[in-house]
Amino acid sequence: LRASLDDWLQRFRAGERRAAARLISIVEDGGDEARDVLDALHPAIGRANRVGITGPPGAGKSTLVDRVATVLATDTLVGVVAVDPTSPFTGGALLGDRIRMGDALQQGRIFFRSLASRGSLGGLSLHTSEVVDVLDAFGCGTVLIETVGVGQSELDIVEKAHTTVVVLVPESGDSIQTMKAGLMEIADVFVVNKADRDGAQRLADEIAAALDLRFGRRPDPASWRPPVLLARARDNDGTPELIAALQRHRDWCATSGERRRKDRRALESRLRDLVHDAVQREVWSDAAATRLFAQGLQAIERGETTPYRVADSIVREWTKQPAGRERRA
Ligand SMILES: Nc1nc2c(ncn2[C@@H]2O[C@H](COP(=O)(O)OP(=O)(O)OP(=O)(O)O)[C@@H](O)[C@H]2O)c(=O)[nH]1
Ligand SMILES: [Mg+2]
Helix, strand or coil: CHHHHHHHHHHHHCCCHHHHHHHHHHHHHCHHHHHHHHHHHHHHCCCCEEEEEEECCCCCHHHHHHHHHHHHCCCCEEEEEEEEEECCCCCCECCCCCCCCHHHHHCCCEEEEEEEECCCCCCCCCCHHHHHHHHHHHCEEEEEEEEECCCCHHHHHHHHCCEEEEEECCCCCCCHHHCCHHHHHHCCEEEECCCCCCCHHHHHHHHHHHHHHHHCCCCCCCCCCCCEEECEHHHCECHHHHHHHHHHHHHHHHHHCHHHHHHHHHHHHHHHHHHHHHHHHHHHCCHHHHHHHHHHHHHHHCCCCCHHHHHHHHHHHHHCCHHHHHHHC
């Protein structure tokens, strides 16, 4: 198994798409092999610009992503990760009817991957960041991450992306008051799509007015005020403006130190998650701890103790056993 993983890694480093697809699948599944892959790729991770695109269902996110990816692919490899809500019926990822990304996709300049969201509806898939890491290591200059903006996903995406694009449409709420506060807060760039429809300009004006309240009319040059763009993605109108805005935000992130802050925050949460995972695995594989757990459950039911005391005693018992942990280390 090890030999074949090394083989895949070698082919990956040589730029073979099939190897990238293979390593992404491994990482998506999680587990020990995923860990080996990410460990091996670590030195190559960290260069890609990660752009999240979120917004209500049907706003035109995929259409927009495809347009942007096609243009960017003329001078870099582009990764596209679409997180689709898991269908309760099929359990699989639902692929919308995406427009053809055309030549770029065929020539291997765009690497497209659809992930099923496994948690809450619309939430990012468990291993989204890790999949993006693989695309990053593969040499994608930009990775576009599309998620439906409902519930938790908008918070997730902010944590994982350098730039967050919020796509809204005139019918996604007649006025900004009805718009979910969450989406307003997270945008680095607003796109009012379907500008061919009534109400697009009015929605854009409302967003701008809300931004005036937040930033004041005279923008502080040191802070980033999200631009509000109009687009007709289906007709490929507004694409260059969006790409220019992405570029400006990327530059601002670099010069303001925001990029470093974001990368640091993402690294912190990654490392914390890994420690939590490792501790959990250790505790639940510890015989004394699991015995105390079972005994503690019964004692709580008999009214002899409380969950807090039992939890404390389990952790205390586990930390008392360096021998066991050294053996596993
Ligand atoms: N009228 C109009 N329709 C558009 C425009 N852009 C996209 N659409 C259409 O809107 C529909 C939804 O587009 P998608 O790109 O799939 O939207 P989405 O936000 O990715 O949808 P989900 O991923 O299902 O949330 C499609 O039928 C598109 O053709 C536009 O500028 N104007
Ligand atoms: Mg879509």
